[in-house]
Amino acid sequence: MILKDFLPAPDVQSYVQLFRIVHLEFSKGEAIPIKAYPPRPEQCLAFYPYDKETVQYAGSNKIVHHLPVVLYGQFTQVTNRLIGHQFLVFQIVFYPGALYTLTGIPSIELVNEYLDGSIFFGNQVHEVNEQLYEAKNYETMISIGNQFIRKLISTIKKPILPIDWACAQLLNKTSQLTIDQIAKQACYSTRQLERKFKERTGVNPKLFMRIIRFDNAFRQKNSNPAMDWLRIAIECDYHDYQHLARDYKDFTNLTPNQFHLIEENAPERKFGLNEGFYKNE
Incomplete structure (x- = not known):
């Protein structure tokens, strides 16, 4: 089982921050907990070659499911995600602005949206998803991701400014x-x-910076569960704990401790994995 970030090929790195692979397999009949997915500074194209996921917006009754390839923009709220017993997601995490450059789609149209990727990229994404299904290892998946992005670069819609x-x-x-x-x-x-x-x-830039800082605090706690919140607040450039707690309340509607009690029961925790700082250099 794996939850890891991988660097793309050098010629792709101007557009893609990382490829993220999450691969979890559960026994038939085993209860799978819901994953509370917090806001993070990401715009992402996600491929689900095996089981799909069901997404419920925490602040409403909106539910999206059965999508094999998903494009989602910048989220500012929690989504609750239920995965299947054979789960693999291959995520292409773009640099800020890169998705706009590659597609010409104004990102304001994608905020808090979890959308069918084929609407934006056509049937080629289903071909990529099939290739990922047939891939024998993670290295091959990375190669498939690089090739897909190279095709997008060859038909770039907006100049880099x-x-x-x-x-x-x-x-x-x-x-x-x-x-x-x-x-x-x-x-x-x-x-x-x-x-x-x-x-x-x-x-806007200020909200984006808040999401970056919140995401750093979230990952810092996951990587160092014994670290107290005041130290995390200071190391993540908050003025104090209260400032950090306000961001948790705004983005998750919970206190830091309340949200991380949920996070401790996330599906990946069954395999000793967590969303900390796991980038593969």
């Missing part, structure tokens, strides 16, 4: 630039930056 550099800067953990400084270096006014950023990510 300074705004795309600006979007990526917010994901750069070593960057200390403020939004105003990023706008200045990209030769945009702050208002221009916000408008173009929203077109490429679906949300």
Whole structure:
């Protein structure tokens, strides 16, 4: 069983942050817990070559299911996901703005949406899904993902602009630039930056930064369960615990402890896996 991020090929890395593979198999008749999927700074194309998943929006009664290939944009709320007994998802996680560059689709149309991928990419995604089903190992899956992205790059819809550099800067953990400084270096006014950023990510820069920081705290707790929340808050650039707790309340409608009690029962935990910092360099 596996839950891991893999780097794409060098010629693909300008568009794709990572390929994520989650492969879990449960015994027939075994009860599978629901996965509470929190917001994360991602736009993603997900392939389900085996069992599909059922998605329920935590804030409503909306349910989506039986989709073999899914495109989803930036989420700002929790979705509860129920998987099957033979579950494998191959996710292509794009850089902010890359999906807009490759497809021309304004990302504002994808916020909090879990959509049929073939609507945007045609039947080729079903061919890729079939290839993933036939793949003998994870290395072959990575190769299939690289080839698919290369095809998209060959038919790119929008030129890469300074705004795309600006979007990526917010994901750069070593960057200390403020939004105003990023706008200045990209030769945009702050208002221009916000408008173009929203077109490429679906949300404004400040909300995107909040989601990045929340996601870092979420993964920090999973990677270091004994670490106290105040230390996590400080290491993840919160002013204090209360500031972190407000983000958890806004994004999950729960306190940090309440949400992580649910997270501790996620399906991957049965195999000793968790959504921490697991990127494969």
